[in-house]
Amino acid sequence: MLTTILKNGLTRRKLLGATAAAVGSAATASLLPKAAFAAGKVIKIGFLAPLTGPVSAWGKPGLDGCQIWAEWVNAAGGIKLADGNHMVEFIGYDNEYDPAKARTGATKLVREDEVKFIMMLGGDTWPGAQPVADTTGMLFSTLLPSDLSPDTTTLLAPAEVHPIYNVTGVEWLAENKPDLKTAVMCAQDDALGLPSVATYLAAFEAAGIEMQDAPLLFDPATTDFAPVVTKMLSTNPQIVCLDTAYSDYVHPICEQLFQQGYKGQIISCTADFYEQILEKTSVEFMEGFIFQFPDFDDPALNADFINFQEPNRFYEEYSKRHPGEWGAVSWEYASIMDLWRAAAEKAGSAEPDAVLAAMKEGGKGKHIFGDAEWWGKDLFGIDNALVGNWPVVVIESGKARIKGFKSIPEWYAKHGDLMKKHMAAYGQMWNQRT
């Protein structure tokens, strides 16, 4: 068809015709998976996250991971409830990281699609969806526990206790490289960066690592990181901390550190798509880079205490379908679904209140990285964050490897006051939020 068009020349009519045909066939293809479930009982789960735009790296890979999770669960017979087995179907809604669209999406998922559970990235979008949660009693999850407050009774942070787990990386660093005693930090000045700054400051103080300068906060619209890096390196630090930054910041900052000749330790919350950083820098430069999110082909994830089915096969399947797209959230939403599934099967029902009660029964839960407790009253005003161990990941010879699992509650029991002090200084305690 293409050769015919090229041969005969591309006219406006042909262009529009070809576009309409492409749009039509794509629409037909997108309807097929839904048709496959038409005959059986189906539980719908909402996925309300940014699927396009600058924050989509923390939404779309999660939906891709959930699709694999659903296929595996459905192939194994589905979710076993009191009234029989149910297949799982994910309904995605792109909120573009906009609170107004989050509200529209939450309304659609709850009132039209009749989903039983909604997973969100959270952050700026949660306040838009919150009135829908409050009014309908729908169970929501967020990856950002800073969304939690005493009145968010149906909002859970069951996978990621961002940014509290960052303390584990600093703790591991202090234990394994005790000679490193000075650090600098940069972060984007936004809802994600600031609580993380407070956490790293607490962790550095607890580890006896001195900050050489106040954290350098840059505007989220920054694209040129040369001045940021130059200023950080001017104090000749032993450690450079990249806080919790989007990959759009981590990559150019690493590139600048490399170009400006930095040879010290780097610690970061994330290193999404780190293979691309390796390509832009070098294996030697990235050696020893510490972060918090493992590749799931890591042998350490085959330990008995890991609550995730076949992580290595999951990683393999994900990488086959979406090469080079593995990131921090690829597994997180799927791990939340593991927790939700266990609670629904325990309750024998998918109704939000029943699942919530089953999930929080006894104050304990099976977090992906081992047994954990529902926690958070101190920092978030409500015990709706599932907290336990978290892995410390180090890049060795160009590959991310888990170096150990550290306990967040144990760290907090010893240094909780430091955390509260720095969180309060940055206005991040739940009762300080506007």
Added chain:
Amino acid sequence: MRNRALHIIGWPALAAALIALPYGLSFSQQEVLVFLTINVLLVASYRLLTLTGEWSLGHVVIMGVGAYASALYTKELGIYVPISMILGACTAALVAMLLSFPLFRMKGFYFLIGSFAAGEIIRLLWKRFRDPFGGPKGIKKIDPMPDFDIGIYSFDFFEPISYYYLALVVVGICLWIMWRIERSPVGLTFHAVHWQDKLAEAAGVNVRAYRTLAFVIASGFAGLSGALLAHYIGTVNPNSFDIEMMVFVLTWAIVGGTATFYGPIIGAIVLTILNEVVLREMGFEQMRPLIYGLLLICSVLFLPKGLESVVQKVLARRNGSGAAAAGEEQA
């Protein structure tokens, strides 16, 4: 005679259709309808600004000024929501008045860049001053419009239908005011300032004062649209009023056309329905930016005078056939 009949039948029919409209929509489409109604006010106010020939890149930030101001008046001072909305609009107009002093020392492209810079300064202030603006996270838990009952209808403003009716009334009144302004001597002077500024100046018109007036009035209406938005979604943050949103407003205005009052409104309606309803319903959740961009390019290529030119052609054809029919009757 025919036009009068059209007015007598047309406007009540349009009002009835707009009142009945949400009942034919799904819940999420009702939500989109609320935001669309608010955006109609935003884009119509933007056109008012462009009447004097100046295109601003700070209009969405001015909308944000209205949103932040109204939110703070209710949260910090406990002012009744409808009053705070009006005060929010006045605050936006006041900020525009202050901005006009440096901005209207510039014209054309320089004004465009200046307005962008002014908008960014305001957004940075929201981010820097956590008290009272909430910093990067903005302001949450903004008081909603209080529910009330008028006997035949109970307004629950969590429900999109209720808020749509509120927005419809407010936006309807604002559009009527803007229409009257454009048709008034002041509006005609706006046009003169755009197309014949030297001549207007020679005739004694204070060109800068009229540009300022258009800027302030347009900003007031934009601020009101921001206040309507803030009290519906319950949160505002600096990212909601960034350049990306401004590009959407420009796109609505350009695709719709700015030669007529209804051009930008048609642009906003068509593109919002396309982006938020049609493409989502067709299952192109993640491909929307691509298809939206493609359609925009097509519309610029094939409809360079905007969607309003289609309406004008249809009206001209109908008037032409009407005139021909009248001629035949007379013969």
